[in-house]
Amino acid sequence: MSDDEGLTSCNDNESNDTRHNELAGIRHDLGNGSVAWSPCHVGKDAVIGADCSVGALAHVGSEAVLGDRVRVQGGAYVASICILENDVFIGPNATLLNDRHPPSQDRNKWLPVTVRPGAVIGGGATVLPGVTIGSRAVVAAGAVATKDIPADEVWGGIPARFIMSRDEYEANRTEGNL
Numbered sequence: 032m033s034d035d036e037g038l039t040s041c042n043d044n045e046s047n048d049t050r051h052n053e054l055a056g057i058r059h060d061l062g063n064g065s066v067a068w069s070p071c072h073v074g075k076d077a078v079i080g081a082d083c084s085v086g087a088l089a090h091v092g093s094e095a096v097l098g099d100r101v102r103v104q105g106g107a108y109v110a111s112i113c114i115l116e117n118d119v120f121i122g123p124n125a126t127l128l129n130d131r132h133p134p135s136q137d138r139n140k141w142l143p144v145t146v147r148p149g150a151v152i153g154g155g156a157t158v159l160p161g162v163t164i165g166s167r168a169v170v171a172a173g174a175v176a177t178k179d180i181p182a183d184e185v186w187g188g189i190p191a192r193f194i195m196s197r198d199e200y201e202a203n204r205t206e207g208n209l
Contacts, residue, residue, distance in 0.1 A: 075094075095109050098116040108126045111129055116148045164176065174187045176191045
């Protein structure tokens with residue numbers, strides 16, 4: 032790109048290192064081997080387990096609970112009081128909600144999303160308030176989970192519906208057939 036277009040290239044020799052450092056996320060140690068990449072938000076009284084990662088631009092609400100080895104990718108939104116058990120993966124820009132009729136302005140009406148161990152929420156998926164995602168279940172990218180998803184099943188679409196078992200998913204994923 033040329034400077035006369037008002038844009039510059041990251042390959043420009045002058046201050047390339049400075050520009051790169053300004054754009055790089057900052058790693059924040061949360062203890063127990065867990066990290067958060069700024070800019071992100073981790074709310075008051077959120078509980079973060081061991082070996083977790085909260086990506087840049089992610090939001091983890093107040094009083095949310097993340098078990099051990101939870102991965103919340105960049106841009107994901109985990110509302111207050113949601114519960115993510117061990118080994119959960121939340122894809123980029125996924126949204127876990129807590130308020131069925133926003134803005135309720137009454138925390139007593141909030142319903143947490145609960146994600147059981149080993150479950151995966153794909154990028155851009157939405158999980159509605161009060162929904163439980165079963166152990167090792169997968170909510171496909173872009174899906175909207177409007178009701179509880181059973182353990183070991185893969186659901187996708189709007190609204191989400193059963194697609195296949197987790198075992199079929201794993202076989203396809205490792206063989207490159209998805």
